[in-house]
Amino acid sequence: MNLIQSYLFGQKILGMNSRNLTYIKPYNKKKWIRLVDDKIRFKKILEKNDIPTPQLLGSIASLEDLNSFDFESLPKSFVLKPRSGFGGEGIVVIFGENKKRTSSGERLWVKNRQIKMSETDLRNHIKNILDGTYSRNNTPDVAFFEERIQITKLFKTYAYKGIPDIRIIVFNRVPVMAMLRLPTKESDGKANIHQGGIGLGIDISTGVTTNAIMGNRFIDTVPNGRLPLSGIRIPYWDTILDIAIRTADVTNLGFSGIDIALDRDAGPVILEANARPGLSIQLANMAPLKERLEKVGNLKIKTVKRAIRIAKDLFGGEIEEEVAEITGRTVIGLKETVTITSALGEKKSVPCKVDTGADSSSVDAELVRELGFGQVFSEFEELNIPSDITHQELSERVKAIAGYNKLIQKKSFSLLAKVDTIRAGNGITVRPYIRLPFTIQGEDFTALCSITDRGHLDYPVLLGSKNMRKFIIDPIKK
Amino acid sequence: MLTPLFDFLLAGGVPRDTLVTLLMFPIVATLIVAARQIIGIKSFGIYTPLIITFAFLEIDIKYGAAIFITSLLVASMLRFMLRKLRMLYLPKMALILSITALTMFVILIEAVFSARTVVANLSVYQMLIIITLVEKFINVQIEKGYRTALILATETLALSSVGYFIVATPEVQEYIFTNPAIIIAFFFLIIFLGRYEGLRVSEYIRFRKLLGSRS
Numbered sequence: 001m002n003l004i005q006s007y008l009f010g011q012k013i014l015g016m017n018s019r020n021l022t023y024i025k026p027y028n029k030k031k032w033i034r035l036v037d038d039k040i041r042f043k044k045i046l047e048k049n050d051i052p053t054p055q056l057l058g059s060i061a062s063l064e065d066l067n068s069f070d071f072e073s074l075p076k077s078f079v080l081k082p083r084s085g086f087g088g089e090g091i092v093v094i095f096g097e098n099k100k101r102t103s104s105g106e107r108l109w110v111k112n113r114q115i116k117m118s119e120t121d122l123r124n125h126i127k128n129i130l131d132g133t134y135s136r137n138n139t140p141d142v143a144f145f146e147e148r149i150q151i152t153k154l155f156k157t158y159a160y161k162g163i164p165d166i167r168i169i170v171f172n173r174v175p176v177m178a179m180l181r182l183p184t185k186e187s188d189g190k191a192n193i194h195q196g197g198i199g200l201g202i203d204i205s206t207g208v209t210t211n212a213i214m215g216n217r218f219i220d221t222v223p224n225g226r227l228p229l230s231g232i233r234i235p236y237w238d239t240i241l242d243i244a245i246r247t248a249d250v251t252n253l254g255f256s257g258i259d260i261a262l263d264r265d266a267g268p269v270i271l272e273a274n275a276r277p278g279l280s281i282q283l284a285n286m287a288p289l290k291e292r293l294e295k296v297g298n299l300k301i302k303t304v305k306r307a308i309r310i311a312k313d314l315f316g317g318e319i320e321e322e323v324a325e326i327t328g329r330t331v332i333g334l335k336e337t338v339t340i341t342s343a344l345g346e347k348k349s350v351p352c353k354v355d356t357g358a359d360s361s362s363v364d365a366e367l368v369r370e371l372g373f374g375q376v377f378s379e380f381e382e383l384n385i386p387s388d389i390t391h392q393e394l395s396e397r398v399k400a401i402a403g404y405n406k407l408i409q410k411k412s413f414s415l416l417a418k419v420d421t422i423r424a425g426n427g428i429t430v431r432p433y434i435r436l437p438f439t440i441q442g443e444d445f446t447a448l449c450s451i452t453d454r455g456h457l458d459y460p461v462l463l464g465s466k467n468m469r470k471f472i473i474d475p476i477k478k
Numbered sequence: 479m480l481t482p483l484f485d486f487l488l489a490g491g492v493p494r495d496t497l498v499t500l501l502m503f504p505i506v507a508t509l510i511v512a513a514r515q516i517i518g519i520k521s522f523g524i525y526t527p528l529i530i531t532f533a534f535l536e537i538d539i540k541y542g543a544a545i546f547i548t549s550l551l552v553a554s555m556l557r558f559m560l561r562k563l564r565m566l567y568l569p570k571m572a573l574i575l576s577i578t579a580l581t582m583f584v585i586l587i588e589a590v591f592s593a594r595t596v597v598a599n600l601s602v603y604q605m606l607i608i609i610t611l612v613e614k615f616i617n618v619q620i621e622k623g624y625r626t627a628l629i630l631a632t633e634t635l636a637l638s639s640v641g642y643f644i645v646a647t648p649e650v651q652e653y654i655f656t657n658p659a660i661i662i663a664f665f666f667l668i669i670f671l672g673r674y675e676g677l678r679v680s681e682y683i684r685f686r687k688l689l690g691s692r693s
Contacts, residue, residue, distance in 0.1 A: 005689075006682065006689050009688075009689050010676070010677040010681075010682060010685075010689065011676075013677055013681070013685050013688060013689075015675075015676065015677040015678055015681040016518075016678065016681065017674055017675050017676060017677070017678065018675040018676070018677075021673065021675055022675055089620075089621060124564060127566065128567065131566055131567050131568070132567070133567045134621075138567070138617070195623075216684065218687070279681075282685065282688060283684075283685065283687065283688060286687070286688060287688075288685075288688060
């Protein structure tokens with residue numbers, strides 16, 4: 001790839017300059033950014049709009065609050081967070097409680113990796129939060145407790161300690177790109193990419209993972225394991241898209257990164273909304289983001305359902321490309337368009353039905369004439385085969401057919417490739433075959449087709465299984 | 479056209495260096511902006527590399543860089559040692575900054591031994607300015623980890639050094655002094671850079687695998 005090509009492709013990638021100037025500045029008003037940066041207010045707004053999110057268990061805004069806070073009221077497991085924290089900093093996840101209390105009678109909780117935390121330890125951490133250690137610009141902050149999300153069974157084998165989450169970039173109500181983030185040993189159970197988590201690209205239309213990055217490296221399996229990372233089907237995918245869009249709506253952010261976790265019992269829940277989503281999602285998906293943003297920027301989208309449909313139509317399909325890459329075969333649907341090169345070298349595109357039940361392909365007689373291969377009919381007539389054959393005559397005819405085909409070779413016809421019997425309706429007919437140069441979805445191949453009168457059908461060409469070597473058929477694909 | 483003003487100020491006892499510093503300011507600022515928006519060198523914001531460039535100009539880059547590196551090393555060590563003590567942020571920073579300031583005696587001793595002429599130039603304010611960088615450095619360490627802090631510090635040092643070599647060049651100083659109107663051009667350059675939407679050089683590298691993909 002030369003410099004100019006790189007530059008041109010670079011136009012499709014979302015960089016920092018363009019993210020800040022073209023998307024964050026005009027679409028995310030300061031007022032609304034402050035709203036999502038304040039995790040407590042954000043949580044309350046979600047609750048008001050019936051969008052699922054981990055429940056708030058209590059908050060501490062000052063040292064007085066801290067002194068009067070009843071630590072006995074806390075459950076066995078919970079998460080402690082700074083209200084205005086970012087990048088996952090300052091978050092303490094408590095997995096359970098020790099049965100024995102400390103010597104001074106305090107409750108003793110268990111953090112990840114079995115690290116114990118007493119009430120005093122928690123108080124110290126809260127003091128640091130209040131002091132603004134984890135907030136932007138180190139301004140004083142508020143600490144709060146929320147329910148801990150329980151990991152779903154599906155993710156247990158993939159995640160190290162923490163909870164995987166799903167990041168969805170929503171722009172102008174459309175979910176344009178998605179990524180599953182897995183916590184690793186390197187990221188100490190946090191799902192953030194820059195802390196060493198794994199990012200998995202997700203096909204928007206199916207919710208199936210595509211490729212994976214760790215740092216800036218591409219990986220195929222979980223670290224130190226053989227579990228493949230692509231092809232994970234994320235459950236509740238449509239619900240996830242739905243709550244992501246609704247969250248973007250209630251936050252009034254035009255361009256946002258919505259983080260969603262899957263709770264074992266509650267299903268998809270909103271973790272947070274980010275007004276300055278990171279850019280590595282492009283690497284995880286191996287797809288440039290700016291190109292997608294430009295596609296949906298001017299659309300007027302009235303309903304959530306429509307937003308989902310647009311996203312699936314415009315940005316789905318990475319899986320197909322992926323399949324094509326692995327198998328070397330192209331994914332096609334049941335209804336395709338075939339381009340045939342005519343006798344004069346012109347290209348003609350006609351609808352084509354993909355029929356896995358048919359052995360060989362067939363093509364409409366009229367189309368063969370249109371393409372300038374009419375000579376095949378005179379060649380066929382030269383053989384003088386009777387038009388109707390009954391069942392009884394079949395066995396004799398099979399021998400006869402072999403004879404005809406020998407004749408075809410001897411006569412060296414230019415177009416007629418062979419003849420064969422075809423059971424059709426009440427009888428049996430002998431049909432001429434022709435080799436035609438086909439192109440379907442960019443794949444070129446020569447198809448041996450029987451010529452029939454398909455004039456009354458919608459599809460002048462039928463692709464049979466003998467000509468499907470280069471393809472994988474997906475019946476759902478349109 | 480500004481020459482009469484400059485003459486008046488110089489005659490009134492304003493040091494020439496003061497004028498040069500003020501006039502050079504937009505140039506160094508443009509350099510830092512270009513490094514960020516076009517190349518992708520982040521460093522510690524704009525204030526830190528800017529002020530350190532001029533601190534270097536004041537106390538010579540050799541000692542400037544020495545103070546820069548020493549203070550960051552000392553501060554990192556102190557932070558590591560103080561970890562077990564579990565202190566609140568502000569008091570901890572106060573302790574780190576104070577001890578770092580005291581280690582400047584080492585630099586002073588070295589300066590006295592090597593060349594007496596330099597000692598006079600080792601302005602204590604410039605030294606302190608470089609030391610205040612420690613707070614930024616430690617903040618980044620807390621928020622983004624050692625690696626990022628080290629990268630940003632290296633970038634700051636590199637950027638300030640480039641800035642220093644531009645500002646310290648007598649020809650450049652002379653040129654700006656005689657053609658101060660050229661600064662207007664730098665303002666327009668900054669406006670242009672502030673509206674630049676393209677990928678940064680660092681992003682071309684970061685997304686190089688994407689560039690090779692078909693789409």
